Amino acid sequence: MRLGLLQTSASDEPGANLTATLDLLSDAVAQGAEFVLTPEVTNCVSTDRAHQKSVLMPEPRDPTLAGLRKAAADHGIWLLIGSLALRTADPQGRFANRSVLIDPTGKIAARYDKIHMFDVTVSETETYRESAGYRPGTRATLAATPWGKLGMTICYDVRFPELYRRLAQAGASFLTVPSAFSPVTGAAHWETLLRARAIETGCFVLAPAQTGDHAASAGKPRRTYGHSMIVDPWGKVLLDAGSDTGAYVTEIDPSAVDAARARVPSIAADQPWDGP
Secondary structure (H helix, E strand, O other): OEEEEEEEOOOOOHHHHHHHHHHHHHHHHHOOOOEEEOOOOOOOOOOOHHHHHHHOOEHHHOHHHHHHHHHHHHHOOEEEEEEEEEEOOOOOOOEEEEEEEEOOOOOEEEEEEOOOOOEEEEEOOEEEEHHHHEOOOOOOEEEEEOOEEEEEOOHHHHHOHHHHHHHHHOOEEEEEOOEOOOHHHHHHHHHHHHHHHHHHHOOEEEEOEEEEEEOOOOOOOEEEEOOOEEEOOOOOEEEEOOOOOEEEEEEOOOOHHHHHHHHOOHHHOOOOOOOO
């Protein structure tokens, strides 16, 4: 199985981001990728709510979704759009942070709305309140692919291991963690968290990421950590893309899931306990 992870540095202009993503997608396909994954907020990286309201669309009218569905069909590949920022009917006007799985005919195979909102104070100068602009999802998503079942998550979800254990126990062999990680928390925690989720579940962890300085026509510009990763079910890092944008393609063996779980079958060894 050949996987392609796209590492992008999206701006706050969806049209330009789509063009850049399509170019990288073609590069991944040229390298033989059968399944390509893009990062979180593929269509728009922005901290400015007014700008987001002016450029974001609801799912049926989102041009990035339409363009990437067509590309998946044209290339005959599976495609995970790590996430799209989408307008919703939320009474508070909040957006959805939605991951979308596309099959080789261009059909939407599954959707997942990010459950855990990134509401943190990293430092005195770096604060995030994702819940102010995005409504949280309420349902985990497991999707079928030709290589095994896929558990869909997004970025900050990675700090909540119970979600991943539940997905693995429901049959997931692959866990997706598309992200736009902070440089500070990325340097401290990114690899450790991804490897932990892989080891705990015996799954492959597939984590395409945004990277670098993100151009902004409005609001405060963002920086992200990069280092898109593939981690195998034993916790070995098979791919670390570093900080450069690009299409990174790697061969993996899905049978490694069963092999890892045979060695350490913890995913099926839950025991009841009392307290605290």
